[in-house]
Amino acid sequence: MKRGAAPDAWRGAALRYAGRMKVTLRQLQVFDAVATLGSVTAAAARLSMSQSAASSALTDLQIVLGRPLFAHAKGRPLQITDEGKRLRPIVRSLLGEIQDMERGDANAPLSGTLVVGATSTIAETVLPRLCIEFMQLHPGVQIHVQAEAVGDLFTRLERFELETALIEIFPSVEGIELTTWRTDELVLVVAAEHPLARRGKLKIKDLAGQAWCTREANSSTTSRLRYLLHEELGQLKVVFESTSNWAVRHAVIAGGGIGCLSRALVQFDLDNGRLVQLDVAGFRYTRAFSLARPKNIWRSRLTAAFDQFLLERGDPAAH
Numbered sequence: 001m002k003r004g005a006a007p008d009a010w011r012g013a014a015l016r017y018a019g020r021m022k023v024t025l026r027q028l029q030v031f032d033a034v035a036t037l038g039s040v041t042a043a044a045a046r047l048s049m050s051q052s053a054a055s056s057a058l059t060d061l062q063i064v065l066g067r068p069l070f071a072h073a074k075g076r077p078l079q080i081t082d083e084g085k086r087l088r089p090i091v092r093s094l095l096g097e098i099q100d101m102e103r104g105d106a107n108a109p110l111s112g113t114l115v116v117g118a119t120s121t122i123a124e125t126v127l128p129r130l131c132i133e134f135m136q137l138h139p140g141v142q143i144h145v146q147a148e149a150v151g152d153l154f155t156r157l158e159r160f161e162l163e164t165a166l167i168e169i170f171p172s173v174e175g176i177e178l179t180t181w182r183t184d185e186l187v188l189v190v191a192a193e194h195p196l197a198r199r200g201k202l203k204i205k206d207l208a209g210q211a212w213c214t215r216e217a218n219s220s221t222t223s224r225l226r227y228l229l230h231e232e233l234g235q236l237k238v239v240f241e242s243t244s245n246w247a248v249r250h251a252v253i254a255g256g257g258i259g260c261l262s263r264a265l266v267q268f269d270l271d272n273g274r275l276v277q278l279d280v281a282g283f284r285y286t287r288a289f290s291l292a293r294p295k296n297i298w299r300s301r302l303t304a305a306f307d308q309f310l311l312e313r314g315d316p317a318a319h
Contacts, residue, residue, distance in 0.1 A: 130313060
């Protein structure tokens with residue numbers, strides 16, 4: 001089947017494949033758990049079965065298919081083979097649909113726990129409000145937001161540990177579908193008592209020699225900031241650095257220096273006067289937020305509904 005085939009086509013292929021090969025549901029469950037966790041022992045524990053039973057199920061599946069799905073390397077987790085990677089989305093889709101069928105009426109109110117991955121900026125700004133709004137529409141739903149770095153989120157998406165994540169724009173990754181969601185503006189801010197707060201129009205060169213509070217040096221935000229300012233300012237004088245946007249915000253409020261933060265994060269502080277946005281000619285920093293999802297897998301009703309909800313509430317200017 002060609003890459004990018006419709007989910008219905010993938011499901012049909014999976015059912016025909018399983019029926020022809022006499023594959024059992026338990027074998028598929030073990031395969032999926034081993035692919036996620038990297039070991040038969042961990043998979044057996046997740047599925048509440050003995051290690052020997054899990055190992056036998058995986059061996060039987062590989063015998064039926066006539067090819068290895070994992071490669072063994074001493075002292076390392078099991079490595080999924082190319083055939084295993086090809087089979088993985090088919091299996092995950094089939095297991096997901098069976099699970100949803102077992103839950104009953106397709107028209108019943110949405111319920112259950114939804115795990116959503118997000119980078120820290122999104123998890124700390126726009127996402128909580130949207131989660132609450134969704135849960136008010138669907139009282140039987142609980143949402144767990146897990147904030148992680150982009151690389152970690154992609155790893156979890158590739159392993160199908162997450163069905164949905166919200167990230168800053170990122171180059172295309174094989175097996176991951178990226179849909180542009182919102183545009184985020186980053187602004188330069190200082191405490192109300194900072195000398196530059198009383199200035200009007202500024203030029204980038206007016207920021208020379210000023211102290212800065214930033215995210216960690218290797219973060220995408222700081223890397224882009226340095227790129228935008230380097231030609232006129234050279235090396236920034238960073239006096240406070242943190243992996244947390246909230247920590248940077250607090251450092252700026254305390255008078256630590258200039259910060260470059262998402263407008264969504266500091267709008268309340270701008271409105272009440274704790275922070276002041278610097279009006280710097282020639283400085284503009286925007287980025288796209290994207291909805292990231294594994295390709296070619298069937299999604300549960302709950303996940304599909306939440307994805308649609310998010311996409312309908314993209315850029316606020318559109319509503």
